[in-house]
Amino acid sequence: MEEISTNDTLERKKAMIIKAAMEVFAQNGYAKGSIGDIAAKAEIGKATLYYYFDSKEALFMEAVKLAYQLFFENIEKQVASLVGFEARFRALVRIPIRYIYEHVPILFEARNSFPEAYLAELETLQEYGRQRMRNNIHRLFQEGLAEKKVDDRFSFEALSNVVHDWMMMAELNCDLHERQMIMQKLEKEQDLLIDLVLYGILKRG
Amino acid sequence: MEEISTNDTLERKKAMIIKAAMEVFAQNGYAKGSIGDIAAKAEIGKATLYYYFDSKEALFMEAVKLAYQLFFENIEKQVASLVGFEARFRALVRIPIRYIYEHVPILFEARNSFPEAYLAELETLQEYGRQRMRNNIHRLFQEGLAEKKVDDRFSFEALSNVVHDWMMMAELNCDLHERQMIMQKLEKEQDLLIDLVLYGILKRG
Amino acid sequence: MEEISTNDTLERKKAMIIKAAMEVFAQNGYAKGSIGDIAAKAEIGKATLYYYFDSKEALFMEAVKLAYQLFFENIEKQVASLVGFEARFRALVRIPIRYIYEHVPILFEARNSFPEAYLAELETLQEYGRQRMRNNIHRLFQEGLAEKKVDDRFSFEALSNVVHDWMMMAELNCDLHERQMIMQKLEKEQDLLIDLVLYGILKRG
Amino acid sequence: MEEISTNDTLERKKAMIIKAAMEVFAQNGYAKGSIGDIAAKAEIGKATLYYYFDSKEALFMEAVKLAYQLFFENIEKQVASLVGFEARFRALVRIPIRYIYEHVPILFEARNSFPEAYLAELETLQEYGRQRMRNNIHRLFQEGLAEKKVDDRFSFEALSNVVHDWMMMAELNCDLHERQMIMQKLEKEQDLLIDLVLYGILKRG
């Protein structure tokens, strides 16, 4: 019992540090996101941080895992709350953008200073994320088929892969300090984009 | 005459340094791409580098400009060598990917450590790039219209904006050290994506 | 208790670093007195020094404060140990010389590389020093008057101001770029000083 | 003839550089007064400066010599234009202040980075200055005596030495590493000075 509650406290503390790390890395990037800032945000000493995590890389890995988890929790909850293929498809395209926008470039940056060991772990994590995303998309397209909304010209596998991969892209050439405006712009553009994907641009002859 | 050849040598040296900088920044990112590494790659002393450039930021700006220039030279040359709307559209989508993939996340990262003055210059440069890209896309769609290939349901402006913005996104969650494979994967995926954009996913009827 | 002894150790270490800084700056001046030398003299790592002090400027400020403190402790102790106006006046003139000789030109030099924030603090410190010195001089002259040793031809205020300013060898708390004003002030004061040298301050009897 | 005019040009150029150096050193101090700034102010290339002068120290020496020369030219011209002991004494005290104020702390600072060879030359230069100043003072006091204005209680030699040394704001021509001796000398001289302040130098009548 005591063990459990102790472990609980420990895990809760770890979680707090990871959350702080996620915020600091999201704001400043990997290189500029310093251990000192994270410790300060978590309101602990720098050395304490090293009691819980082996290195900056290890902590970053945990922050990435947390971001992934929040991302999927959010997306799946929202998709579940909607009805019909089109509505769900739109949601599935829209929601990832902010997460991608905030976290992916940092992932990218981090890779450059990562030792092999962590790169492999990162890869594994990303493969897991890709799979989960693909599942979501796959399920959605099957619903679309059942609803007779989706053209059956394309294979499911390829289609969900492609949609997933493009979902993982984002408008990057923007000012980090003006995220709100960008987000609004992106969200408006998405409607057009989605129309484009839904109806295509070529004339039928 | 002598003046010209002297300036020429000087400019050639500057260009070499910028090239070295572009490579180092592309490989290591902005924060981890050190002046020392760049100087070593350019085979000059660190202090010499400061004879040619005022600061790391200034040098980075030049590296970004070079990447932009190479990007547009490449894309426009390739598009010009192809015939017909579809072929050109495919090229215009495919080629940017590698450049975006290599340079955009670094741009992102750099912003975090950039002083106001350089941010403004960066913005200007990006606006220029956006405009030039938009022009390419716009011209292409007009050709598509003339060829009666493109559906006229969408406004040109909106359409070229959207296509441009999505063109500026890229598959980021990949291993920087295995770019070749990723690039191949991306290029395969793009065909499917392009089909998708060209024909849409919804059944007509 | 433990708190106190811990703080004590910390403060003692800080004090050691400040002392080392004071010595290095006194020997080499501000620009040539390097952080590395100070750390070496204090037998700590350079980075450790930055654990205790924010910057070279901040450390220099502390060194100046220490010099001031030692200066006044010394001068006031010695004056207190003597009897009679003449003896005390001699002491009050003699003692400052060494401190001025050792520290003032360095203060001067430092101003050139100091940011605004520290200049203001320096000003405050110097104003405090001026006041404390003026008090010492004023008290002494009142004693001299009481002893009927000092000629009452000069006003106390003006006299102690002038003696103080000249004792400080030059008005230092001035903007290097506003030398004209300072020069005018000094030149006015000089008349009083010259009277003093020409006629002396002691009553003839 | 041609030789002479060439030498003339050469000397004129040297003089321009020295003037620039004097100004830069006066403004920024020795350490912060950079060769680059001086070359820019003299409107020549940095390398050209090294064609005319061996090193920063050598150039500084010349700047000091120039300051000395201007100082004496100025002071002697002004004293000569005045009549009577008191007027001349006032001038002799007033004029040095600006020069001292502007140049002495820099001299001080420079010693710290000077190699032996230049320190000796500096010493020589200062000894020359001292002598010339002493002569001026000596002459003045003889006039004062002749005018029966000056009290004969003080020896000429001692008096003019003391006045000179104090005018120099502090005995500078000393080895920083042998401060003890200097301090002792100053402390002895102070007694004379203090007598002077206490009793004045003018005869009562």
Place this chain on the structure above:
DNA sequence: GATGAATGAGTGTTCATTCAT
């Protein structure tokens, strides 16, 4: 005579990491 180009040696400062307590 004049200098553009080049640099080695050094500066102040940062930061992930360790260790004694």
Place this chain on the structure above:
DNA sequence: GATGAATGAACACTCATTCAT
């Protein structure tokens, strides 16, 4: 468990000086 204190290694940047032309 927790941390204050300490640091090595690195970084961007400066500057007096040199050298080929």
